[in-house]
Amino acid sequence: MGRWKPDARGRLEQAALELYGERGFEQTTAKEIAERAGLTERTFFRHFADKREVLFPHANPLRESLVTALDSVPVTAAPIDVVAAALESACGLFAERRELARQRQAVIDANTELQERELIKLASLVSALAEALRRRGVADPAAILAAEVGVAAFKVAFGRWISQPDQHDLARLVRDTLEELRAVTAGK
Structure with missing residues (x-):
């Protein structure tokens, strides 16, 4: 294997995305990624339970970041504004990972099983946001609606961010998407 190099997890992630892109998810093995x-x-399995885990890690920094950011927004803010602030704050997690995010999404888009897993991950984000809103005293259905709408807007903004090379500011795209949603719901 040669001399030890740092960031084994990052190297495994990059290798997996390259192989998934070249050969497809189903045709790639953990051994080939390693x-x-x-x-x-063995090192692969120290970092990931299986090859799907590269795309959907058990620890979810986005979820943690969203809840932490949401908890720091003033209690006087409207539920959708609280969610918007949390989403904008979490965008920093992706700043240096745009190409990896693009590669990851291409792999997911090419595989129905992975698309289902992505929807489960998004539902988990909705649940976490809705629960955090409830802790702030926001009642249902407002907590669920704000969380669902926020995650949907984030998904749309994220898709635009990874597919349009001239779009550099994910947080700005989230704001713009939520503004477009407000215009749609206001009947403008």
Whole structure:
């Protein structure tokens, strides 16, 4: 395997995305990912439970970031504004990972099973946001609606961000998408 190099997890992630893009998700093995990264298969399994885990890690920094940011918004803010502030704050997680995000999404878009897993992940984000809103005293259905709408707007903005090379500011796209939603719901 050669001399030790840092960031085994990041190298495994990059190798997996490259292989998924070249050969497809189903045709790629954990062993091949490890070899591409210059690591052993055992090292792969120290970092990931399986090859899907590369795309959907158990620890979800986005979820944690959203809830933490949401909790820091003033209690006087409207539920949708609270969610919007949390989403904008979390955009920083993606700033240096745009190409990886684009590659990841291409793999997911090419595989129905992975699309289902992505929807489960998004539902988990909705649940976390709705629960955080409830802790702030927001009653249902307002908590659920604000969380659902916020995650839907984030998904649309994220898709635009990774597919349009001239779009550099994900937080701005989230704001713009929510503004477009406000215009649609206001009947403008």
